[in-house]
Amino acid sequence: MSSTALELKRSGRALRISAYVRGILSLKTLQGVSTLVAFVALWQAAVSLKVPYLSNLPYPADVWKSFTDTVVTRAYWISWAVSLERIFVSFLVAQVLGIPLGLLMGISRKSKDILFPVFEIVRPIPPIAWIPLAILFWPTEELSIYALTFIGPFFVIVLNVMQGVANIDVSLKRAALSLGAKPGDIFWKIMLPGALPSILTGMTVGIGVAWNVLIAAEMIAGHVGLGRMTWEAYTNGNIPLIMVGMASIGVAGYLCSGVVRIVGQSCMPWRRRS
Amino acid sequence: MSAAVATGIAAAQPARLVDVDGVTKCFGTEDDRQICLESCSFGIPRGKLTVLMGPSGCGKTTLINLIAGYELPDRGSVRLEGAPVAGPGSDRLVVFQETTLFPWMTVYGNVAFGCKVKRLSQAAIREKAERILAKVGLYAFRDKYPSQLSGGMQRRTELARALINDPKLMILDEPFRGLDAMTRELMQEFYLKLFEETCLTTLFVTHELEEAIFMADRLVLLTYKPGQVKEILDVDLPRPRHFSMFASKRFFELHDHAMSLLVEESKKAFAAGCTSAFDQIAGARPPAGG
Numbered sequence: 001m002s003s004t005a006l007e008l009k010r011s012g013r014a015l016r017i018s019a020y021v022r023g024i025l026s027l028k029t030l031q032g033v034s035t036l037v038a039f040v041a042l043w044q045a046a047v048s049l050k051v052p053y054l055s056n057l058p059y060p061a062d063v064w065k066s067f068t069d070t071v072v073t074r075a076y077w078i079s080w081a082v083s084l085e086r087i088f089v090s091f092l093v094a095q096v097l098g099i100p101l102g103l104l105m106g107i108s109r110k111s112k113d114i115l116f117p118v119f120e121i122v123r124p125i126p127p128i129a130w131i132p133l134a135i136l137f138w139p140t141e142e143l144s145i146y147a148l149t150f151i152g153p154f155f156v157i158v159l160n161v162m163q164g165v166a167n168i169d170v171s172l173k174r175a176a177l178s179l180g181a182k183p184g185d186i187f188w189k190i191m192l193p194g195a196l197p198s199i200l201t202g203m204t205v206g207i208g209v210a211w212n213v214l215i216a217a218e219m220i221a222g223h224v225g226l227g228r229m230t231w232e233a234y235t236n237g238n239i240p241l242i243m244v245g246m247a248s249i250g251v252a253g254y255l256c257s258g259v260v261r262i263v264g265q266s267c268m269p270w271r272r273r274s
Numbered sequence: 275m276s277a278a279v280a281t282g283i284a285a286a287q288p289a290r291l292v293d294v295d296g297v298t299k300c301f302g303t304e305d306d307r308q309i310c311l312e313s314c315s316f317g318i319p320r321g322k323l324t325v326l327m328g329p330s331g332c333g334k335t336t337l338i339n340l341i342a343g344y345e346l347p348d349r350g351s352v353r354l355e356g357a358p359v360a361g362p363g364s365d366r367l368v369v370f371q372e373t374t375l376f377p378w379m380t381v382y383g384n385v386a387f388g389c390k391v392k393r394l395s396q397a398a399i400r401e402k403a404e405r406i407l408a409k410v411g412l413y414a415f416r417d418k419y420p421s422q423l424s425g426g427m428q429r430r431t432e433l434a435r436a437l438i439n440d441p442k443l444m445i446l447d448e449p450f451r452g453l454d455a456m457t458r459e460l461m462q463e464f465y466l467k468l469f470e471e472t473c474l475t476t477l478f479v480t481h482e483l484e485e486a487i488f489m490a491d492r493l494v495l496l497t498y499k500p501g502q503v504k505e506i507l508d509v510d511l512p513r514p515r516h517f518s519m520f521a522s523k524r525f526f527e528l529h530d531h532a533m534s535l536l537v538e539e540s541k542k543a544f545a546a547g548c549t550s551a552f553d554q555i556a557g558a559r560p561p562a563g564g
Contacts, residue, residue: 169374171370171372171374172374172376174342174344174362174368174374175368175370175374175376176376176387176391177344177361177362178342178343178362178363178364178366178367178368179364179367179387179388179391179435179436179439180363180364180388180391180392180439181387181391182391185390185391189376189379189387189391190376193376193378194378196378268378269419270377270378270379270419270420270421
């Protein structure tokens, strides 16, 4: 690389860094922070002024206290670990089974005709409606939770992949055929990458659904987990801890979506903004 | 119009690469049958640039699909060097109206695709791809994705992706549509230069008469619904072609003649499009000749 190119690259990096700093100090961030501050102030005001229906809320300071007390406990982090593990395993299984099934139904008309009707009957059942059956059906509560957390993202991913394959431009397939591609090439080099954006959309939506179902399942079945922690706080009447649990679930979901997004972007370099 | 301009289909043809022989192609169901092409016959001579023109809906795209092997004729045959076309193959490559570059592959990946699926060795692929990328002036852009290229670069990548396979026939389906005027002219010049160097048999579809005459050795004009050959013109402008020929007397003659034929067919197409509108107005008579 020539020295000018190096310089250019370096100045490019400097530009990016200064842009980052400017981003932090920008008006937008300021607006965001002030909204947050206003929210906490309103909350404080609502509780101290005994606004009807809101007066039972704990003070922000109580919640903060509960949070600092909780994060130092081992049990809190075990809840995190257990919930994350359940999400990870169930979500992974949903992808491993759902993506090939979606591809199959997207590519082969016949398999779609055979499989899709069953699929269409089962799909509209909200994942939470499976809870009673899952608890009775599976030998352990743990397995029930895994099964429930699997069902949610499974249908989402299958549908997205199927749609994604169907939406691949026929002219791309034709071009590949003309260039001498065999069926295997069409699958690996055209269908799969062509369906990738839809697979990622399915994963993004699916991870959200997975968290929805997991929390519901944990509240009813499990013994540990973030959902359980929140539910136990409810049975003990510990409102600050309920709110800590809710916030934790929110952060966990946000982090998982972030991971899915990063994985997605690294899988699709052609979609990255240059 | 002088007889020297118009040569009939029956006139002696040079050696043909492709024969389109009495091809009929219909679409739609039994009840609602659309005859797209009917007894359409013409040849694509080896080493020549044949331009296909006609009003929209005359079946140009269907013809291309038949020659490329994406579809099969209902009657008649399409033959490449005497053998009937049974499916797509890398001996006849199409550059479409819309870009069909694979968005998930880099310029290099796209260009090398044909060699990769033929399982050539890495070294051979690299050598061929880099030579052709240099030829179309995209060597520096080989690691870019199609979305990062300008329209003209995308077209050149597509040409490179086809040329690397040494096709016997290049089919260009309105390849320069959607490019700005300047890029379009540069691309015309680029392809002409390439053609005049290699004499690669080409079937070129376009809506632009100026472009058609400028590029063509032969101009095949199609009729509107059903698509048949109306006339085949030999474009006897000397090669290499140059933009100054747009002002030549011969160019105007050819242009006038082709234009009068095209206008006739386009009027039919236009009238056909209007018929339903006229039907809506009570008492109004649909235009004749639709």
